[in-house]
Amino acid sequence: MPTQLLENYTLGRWLPGGGPQQELLDASTGELIALANTEGVDYEAVLAYGRRVGNPALRRMTFHERGRMLKALAFYLQERKEQFYELSYRSGATRADSWVDIEGGIGNLFANASLRRKFPDKPFYVEGEPVGLSKGGTFVAQHLLVPKEGVAVHINAYNFPIWGMLEKIAVNLLAGMPAVVKPAVPTAYLTEAVVREIVASGILPAGALQLVSGSGQGILDHLTYQDVVTFTGSAATGRLLRAHPRIIEEAVPFTMEADSLNAAVLGPDAKPGTAEFDLFIKEVRKEMTGKCGQKCTAIRRAIVPAALLEDVQIALGKALAQTTIGHPRAEGVRMGALAGRAQAAQFRARVRELARHSPIVYGTLDDVEIRGQDLGAHTGKGAFASPIVLRNDEPFRHLASHEIEAFGPVVTLMPYHDLGEAVQLANLGKGSLVCSLATADAGVATEFVLGAATHHGRILVLNDEMAKESTGHGAPLPQLIHGGPGRAGGGQEMGGIRGVEHFMQRVALQGSPSMLTAITQVYQVGARKIEKDKHPFQHYFEELEIGQTYTTHRHTVTEADITNFAQVSGDNFYAHVDATSLAGTPFTGRVAHGYYVLSKAAGMFVDPRKGPVLLNYGLDECRFTKPVYPGMTIGVQLTVKEKTAQDRRDDQDIAKGIVRWLVDVTDETGETVAVATILTMVKLRAQG
Missing domain, CATH: 3.40.309.10 (Aldehyde Dehydrogenase; Chain A, domain 2)
Structure with a gap:
């Protein structure tokens, strides 16, 4: 078998490096496996290519599109895993050892592909709840995360040449950033083999992944503050890299995961x-x-x-x-x-x-x-x-x-x-x-x-x-943060949403509720509402607009309502059924069940006719903010808060999405007595 000369995949093509060659040997037999060139990479051009070509392509994609891309890549590599096992034996790894490296790495792709469901079907992520900044409610804030405009540079260790790459790129690709991978030279032949398959698949957009198989000398010299560096290896090497002048001058985020005791x-x-x-x-x-x-x-x-x-x-x-x-x-x-x-x-x-x-x-x-x-x-x-x-x-x-x-x-x-x-x-x-x-x-x-x-x-x-x-x-899991303080490097890798956020810029967005609703495509309380002449449950997913609101008729609560609900639900809590037991409580009389208020609200805003709404998908959050007594009159405003399209499982599956609705139940004074976010599954008009 002729000796393989490892190549770099940069600027959209495979190219050998230059300069002296380093021998990569079989760990069991000492036989020569491959040669790695240690010079000749134009890192300024490599990083510029990633920023100019790979970054815009990924940033345009939504989280769901990026997630589906990872899923397709995971399936593609899974079908070709045996060739990686064959090569992995040469690193001294048993089949069980290689399973962690190969299928553990592919498993990270699958895990992050599934993580897309935690994100909206948008290129950006709205984080947490809005923050009110004024008494009148006209000035609010919302945290927003967007992909950085740079490149993730991953400097990896020799012990897990496949997992070390895949567990990192899975996260930065889901976040919307391209990567340059620099594996440790002794086992770089394994990383190169996997990257060759990734490139051959055509699944990733151009510029999303580049590989440097040889020396990384100079890889940090052209970083900018939009880039991110992750390092796995010895603590001593990590400290040297962290002190690189470019990282200090540009305040480049640097995540270090070092060998620890x-x-x-x-x-x-x-x-x-x-x-x-x-x-x-x-x-x-x-x-x-x-x-x-x-x-x-x-x-x-x-x-x-x-x-x-x-x-x-x-x-x-x-x-x-x-x-x-x-x-x-x-x-x-x-x-x-x-x-x-x-x-x-x-x-x-x-x-x-x-x-x-x-x-x-x-x-x-x-x-x-x-x-x-x-x-x-x-x-x-x-x-x-x-x-x-x-x-x-x-x-x-x-x-x-x-x-x-x-x-x-x-x-x-x-x-x-x-x-x-x-x-x-x-x-x-x-x-x-x-x-x-x-x-x-x-x-x-x-x-x-x-x-x-x-x-x-x-x-x-x-x-x-x-x-x-x-x-x-010893098994780091993609759902959990992988890192540790002090000698371990102080870094954090993976970790579900937390890991993805590392490759994004958080901005505190301030403005009026209407302006923030328009920017984030998530309804902010106090924003302008859209009234239409057709009940929102008669609109298909694509037709519903953020802020679209339906105002119901009103209902006066009676003691009979409370009694009937207690009988139907079996909830005979004393505050609902025994007016003589209220001494020392916040209540001045029999109080309506919170779930009666919510159930009645549903009865008021639901359109009973068959339409695009397929089912009630659940309840995200609910608060009962004011007691409702007999004689009080309640009404509901139902507002489209957010929309997320769903993947179709197969060609027979109905094209649909999840709509999150803000349910605001008010009394006759206009004060909120209950507020909830409910979810419905809604058909798309386009079924293709």
Whole structure:
């Protein structure tokens, strides 16, 4: 097989770099896989192309269009995943390791595609509730988020060359920003393979994604304040990049997710024989051996009750002894190789530093017994390593365990004497991505979480209740923020809507209710209303206008109404049915049920005739703001607040959208007694 020369995908075409070439080697056999050029990229032109071509194309799209684009891309890559698995073996990853990288990355595309439903079918996002700024209601504010006009630059680590790219671009593409991806060179051949398929799919608009396979030297020199940089890798490199003059001068948003000294804590109740003890051992072993310990979320410190230190050491040793090491294609192998010889050498050097005061109690730094020699696996040419367990009996004295990270299959055991010490030890990591606590005791969990939360981006409480469905200590999820304070970088990736907002500019929009309604396409209370001669339930989705209002007839509430509703609903709360029990309450007489008021309002504004409205889709919010007594007269104003078109599941599905209506119920004085937002599903006139 001829040696592959990795190329960069920039300015809409595939081009090789220039300058010296770097060899990319098979992690198990040492064979040459590819060459990467380390010079020759015009980053000023690359960033300008992204801003000029990719950004406008994405900004024109709505969230729903961007989401559907991600969904199509996810399906496309899912159909071609086996070729990525074949290539991933060469990085030393087993099939299980590659599943996290490949299908975990594709899963991020699916998750963010689904997230589109949390956003409007618009290019921008109206955030939160409006803010009143004046007594008369003519001056209001609303926060609005729009895509930035720059490029997202993603500088990624070598350990997850596919997931690291897809989990990031899924978010910036949904937000409406293009990306330039710079993977770490040792495994860039995997990133390049996926980008080739993405480009071949034609799903993304031109300029939405560019790839630099070689050196990133100079990639930050031409940034502007409209750009965003994300970095995953070592804390030392991240600090250097964050201090780049261009990032400082232009105040470029910089998100850093750095390798951190994550901890797993065994609760004092989790003794041998308990499910929580077994879960703890299983989780530590999994985080040591999965991806050969090359995970930014991997457990580096196992903090256990002093009385259980020997039990944990023995149990963990037995579990690790069942781990077969070797070529990831070899039968029975559960742990492959580190990503390369350079990584293996650095790993051993760091372990030796740690072992000065924390002796090795399991494993060896010498050559390890491996399987798969018939497949070319070689201890001299490959990057194999033994799982290593260190023991630090004085963790408050010997602090290297909390300061030095060996990026590989290693953990340090350390004792604590009370839960306060456990919290202190976990926090000595000076900021971590994740911490786990194995306990069935809610009191222990509460005390630990409240003490450790300030130092961690995520805390997993492990117990038997959730074990079968838990994704585990080391699995960042697209619905949650992935990041942590301090040494972990202080950054935030993913996280649902929060992650998307990172690539958008928030602006506080001030003006009159009518002007803000026109700009945001969300009705603001006090804005001009549109009256039409036809009932709004007789309008198709496209015909309804934001601010379109229907005013109902009025109804005088009677005691019979209250009694009848109590009988029908079964709600016989004393305030509704017993006028003699009202002493010491806010009520001066029998009061109408809030849900009677809302139900009566629906009866007043609903048009009973068959029309484009298909069904009541639900209730977003509801408040009962003033008691309604017999003799009071109520009326309703129904106003179109917002519209969101829905995707059709198939050609037979009805074309439709969701309409959010403001329901304002007032009494005879004009004062609001109840306010709600209801949703209806409404047909589109255009069914094609």
